Amino acid sequence: MTEFEFKLKQAQKAVSMGKLSRRDFMSFCVASGVTIAAANTLFSTAARAEAKKGGTFRAAMGHGQTTDSLDPATWSNGFTFHFGKSLFGAPLVQVGVKGEAVPHVAESFEAADGAKKWIFKIRKGITFHNGKTLTADDVVATINYHIGADSKSPAKAVLSAVTSVKADGPDTVIFELSAGNGDFPYLVTDYHLGMYPSEGGKIMWDKGIGAGPYVLKSFEPGVKASYERNPNYFKDAWFDAIEQLAIVDVAARTNAFLSGEVDYINRADLKTIDMLKSAPDTSLYNVSGFAHYTAPMMVDQKPFDDVNVRQAIKYAINRQELVDKILFGYGSPGNDNPISAAMKFAIDPQPKYSYDPDKAKSLLKKAGFETIKVDLSTSEAAFAGATDTALLMQEHARAAGIDINVIREPNDAYWDNVWLKKPWCMCYWGGRPSVDAFLSISLAADAAWNDTHWKNPRFNELLVAARAETDDKKRAEMYAECQQLVHDDGGQIVLMYNNYVGAMNNKIGHGDFNSDFDDDGGYCWERWWMA
Structure with missing residues (x-):
């Protein structure tokens, strides 16, 4: 490694930690013979490399309708889908970037009796947005809401093999299945299954109170929802605030991005994709998956x-x-x-x-x-x-x-x-x-x-x-x-x-993308940050 390469690496690390300004980084690079364009690219890459807290993330979704509800049994489109994935909801298990089942609200899970029984250990110390401690009883009530006899939830079919779900103390939940299922942890990643606080075996979903990374502040069905970071979230979340906009019309959604009103759009108009690709400070979000x-x-x-x-x-x-x-x-x-x-x-x-x-x-x-x-x-x-x-x-x-x-x-x-x-x-x-x-x-x-x-x-x-x-x-x-x-x-x-195709401002930092669903598997709110 040359002396310049060593100094460049140190400078990029300082940028990623917010300790070196764009102006000073550019001056160093230009003085060392790097072109302005190349220096700008190096700065942008470094600035996004390390997650940091701060900023408001504004995203426009190609879904959302006036009949949308906070009731998790009714979620059916690409706007409400995010509620349970990584906004105010927190499921037992998430899907990792390699497609693996990752414990989330659950600290661990293991199978017994030929995978007809699954034991989930609940992470201690999780609190809902209203301050209530999350316990096994809340998990049981949440699951029962979706699989009950009168439930119209789409998750009922996903969990059709569940014959019973019971709490075994405050931190353990046991699922009994009608037959063995080695994939069962994947089933509880379903976006309808974010955990809710409960009373007397009934969940309280009407206020959008969950255990997720963001606290719901307002919701206008078919228009927008706004959130603030949950200061008591049990993992890291990076944005201070989020504005989630429903802009179904693709031209309007594209214009919102090009005018700087939002930092990210999904479901890009492929007819005008070249215009998006060439827009200043823009990266194409292009992920192949199962959609x-x-x-x-x-x-x-x-x-x-x-x-x-x-x-x-x-x-x-x-x-x-x-x-x-x-x-x-x-x-x-x-x-x-x-x-x-x-x-x-x-x-x-x-x-x-x-x-x-x-x-x-x-x-x-x-x-x-x-x-x-x-x-x-x-x-x-x-x-x-x-x-x-x-x-x-x-x-x-x-x-x-x-x-x-x-x-x-x-x-x-x-x-x-x-x-x-x-x-x-x-x-x-x-x-x-x-x-x-x-x-x-x-x-x-x-x-x-x-x-x-x-x-x-x-x-x-x-x-x-x-x-x-x-x-x-x-x-x-x-x-x-x-x-x-x-x-x-x-x-x-x-x-x-x-493919999942969208556009994001270069000031948004991220790791490897999840291909399970659009928008980084629905985890963009939790996994992305403002560089």
Whole structure:
């Protein structure tokens, strides 16, 4: 190492610790022969390298609606999703950057009785925002809120194997399952499952009081939420305050970033991505993960109740063109398997649903149709580019004798009034940490979010059996058959796997990104900092 390299390293360390100003760092670099542009890059990199407390983080989400609620059983979009991930909520377990299950509110967890029993030790000294100490009773009450007989929570399907959850003293919670499940800790990372204070076995969710890194100060559904750092948080959180904005319109969201109103936006407009990339002090947030865009058909509604019609529509969509024109290459074509190739136990079902109008026509004839007309509901609330996607699908399908009537739905309340209500619509899915978690929440017969109403007996039998299987080879075979059944018989059209693409100001520091969900797995609020 030369003398200059040694001094540069020391100067960068001083910058990361806030002990050397930009002006002095630039002067040192220029005097040593470094160009201004290179010196500026070196400073920005160093300034973001070490986490430090301070600043207000302003972020604009491509989701949020006026019907949003603080009730964790109702959270269904990319705005409320963050509540339980790392804003005011704190779950038992988080997902690490390598996809591992990391104890959080739980200090540790271990399996017993062939993974039919799970013992969670609760971290001592955690307090809720109202000062109440978090105990095992609060954990039990929180879980029971989601799995109770009258619960409408999507987490109920995720935890369907839980037969009982009990406190064993103030710091231990024991889950009993109907069958063994080696992936159980991943299930309690679900974003609905942030812990709440309880009284008499009932949780108090109406004030947004949790044990997470930020204290909720205000909430205007469909508009914004504001927070202050929790001074008693049991781990580190870096921002002093947070402003979380709901800006569903992608143009407005982009303008908010370019004008400096926000420091970060998700769901960037890929049509104008070059403009974002070249904006001053901007870095592109581009992370590939498990997310995908879908067009779910309700298989108990005509004409989608005929598998030949479902397959005809699947062959009538040019998915590669969707990737090229909607994602601009920031993704890959789907093949009606919701399990990403990057996940353990994933397969690539055959045959591929490549664009084949003639095959689509023959399948329609098999169903008794020469031509067919179907409604497809869409909105930018579903995903950025959903309307253009629907129009391209309309164009593709015409050659197969399929007339798609594209219905543009309002952005607001799309997830309440369209998804799970209309026979065919646009949807998106973020990641889930395991195959079981994903299939359970979206395709199990009794899942609250089974948006295709698909109830395949063989699939549901395999799903239960695979959870309890400890032999990975046998488990892989079961999950392979599950994925093939979804591909062949299901109503969930996986149009394309999308990268998470956004834009952030260079003053935001961060570590390695989590690919489980968008926004650093939903942990950006806790893991990022202001450089």
